[in-house]
Amino acid sequence: MADFFVIASGTSDTHVRSVAQHVMEEMKHEGMPVHQSEGLTQGGWAFLDFVDCVVHVFHPSLRQFYQLERLWSDAAPLALEPVPQGAR
Numbered sequence: 001m002a003d004f005f006v007i008a009s010g011t012s013d014t015h016v017r018s019v020a021q022h023v024m025e026e027m028k029h030e031g032m033p034v035h036q037s038e039g040l041t042q043g044g045w046a047f048l049d050f051v052d053c054v055v056h057v058f059h060p061s062l063r064q065f066y067q068l069e070r071l072w073s074d075a076a077p078l079a080l081e082p083v084p085q086g087a088r
Helices: 013-029 060-066
Strands: 004-009 036-038 045-049 053-058
Touching: 004 060, 013 045, 013 053, 053 060
Parallel strands: 004 053
Antiparallel strands: 036 045, 045 053
């Protein structure tokens, strides 16, 4: 199990791949490289395992189909604020 479970959507297969790649690059930059990844070449869904945090990036139709939020409906959601550009 992971401490955090992130579910996100992209607007197209290309966007899903780009979002997943960006998450991997930023996490690596922060010293947390991806432990395992799946689905990056297809683009409809990407799974990134950072051990303590698992990230799913879905095309909207696949997100609706799988409805992972229902599996974790008893978990408390955590709202994230965007990081201002240049504030690292």
